[in-house]
Amino acid sequence: MTAKSMQRRPGGRTARNRENVLRATAEMLLHEGYEHLTIARVAAAAQVAETTVYRRWPSKAHLVADALSEFAKTGNPIPDTGTLEGDLRALLCQVVALVERPEVRRVILTVVSLTADDEVVAAKDAFWEERFAGAAAIVTRAVERGELSADTDPYELIEDLAAPVYFRLLVTGRPLDDRLVDRSVELALSRQGIHATSTPGSPASTPARD
Numbered sequence: 001m002t003a004k005s006m007q008r009r010p011g012g013r014t015a016r017n018r019e020n021v022l023r024a025t026a027e028m029l030l031h032e033g034y035e036h037l038t039i040a041r042v043a044a045a046a047q048v049a050e051t052t053v054y055r056r057w058p059s060k061a062h063l064v065a066d067a068l069s070e071f072a073k074t075g076n077p078i079p080d081t082g083t084l085e086g087d088l089r090a091l092l093c094q095v096v097a098l099v100e101r102p103e104v105r106r107v108i109l110t111v112v113s114l115t116a117d118d119e120v121v122a123a124k125d126a127f128w129e130e131r132f133a134g135a136a137a138i139v140t141r142a143v144e145r146g147e148l149s150a151d152t153d154p155y156e157l158i159e160d161l162a163a164p165v166y167f168r169l170l171v172t173g174r175p176l177d178d179r180l181v182d183r184s185v186e187l188a189l190s191r192q193g194i195h196a197t198s199t200p201g202s203p204a205s206t207p208a209r210d
Contacts, residue, residue: 020046021053025067030103034064034110068107072098078134084142085196088161089185091135095162096176099169112170132158148192161188 024045028037039060043050057063076098079090098104136154143150148157164184168174186196 017046017048017052018056021048021056021063022067022070025063026071029064029067029107033106037064039063073134078137080141084138084145084147084194085185085189087138087141088188089181091138092161092165092181092184095165096181099165100176105169108169147194152192157188157192160191161185 021042024042025037028042028045037060039050039053039057042063043053046053053063057066076091076094079087079094081087081090099108132155135158139148139152139154139157142148143152161184164180164187165176168176168180174180182196189196
């Protein structure tokens with residue numbers, strides 16, 4: 001064994017352990033629910049020591065937030081369609097497809113209902129911060145194409161886009177249908193002074209600015 005391979009091995013093992021722990025967490029969370037998930041059970045499923053888990057994730061809430069972030073990255077890669085409207089529509093369709101899965105919907109409803117102690121709040125904040133940071137790339141590209149002004153707030157745009165979906169998911173329970181996606185995209189664009197096209201997937205119109 002060379003010195004070079006010995007230097008690489010710890011990093012590789014660490015990455016594999018992280019991947020195994022997050023996979024075990026996501027599977028347990030989706031199939032059994034938050035209430036049945038424990039650090040001990042995750043460690044056993046991932047075939048690592050509990051201390052390995054605690055070294056990276058100080059609490060169950062932080063572990064779940066990280067696992068959900070990785071899960072969301074897989075189910076919701078940030079789209080790049082070439083237009084702002086196309087990106088927003090693709091992103092929202094991904095979100096709808098993800099949250100309509102019964103196991104994902106159950107997890108979201110469970111996590112939202114958790115007691116808002118400091119650990120849970122910190123974990124939720126970390127999860128949403130990462131998701132918004134990824135979606136901000138959509139705004140950056142739109143600014144570069146001249147579709148949005150440079151002072152556009154990515155958080156506000158994505159909030160405008162996704163809020164109706166989560167309102168129906170968490171409050172009214174009404175269908176997350178194509179009409180909702182169309183209306184959400186139109187509303188988000190209109191807040192930026194842009195008129196949405198009427199045909200899903202077609203190029204976005206130019207900004208209605210002087």
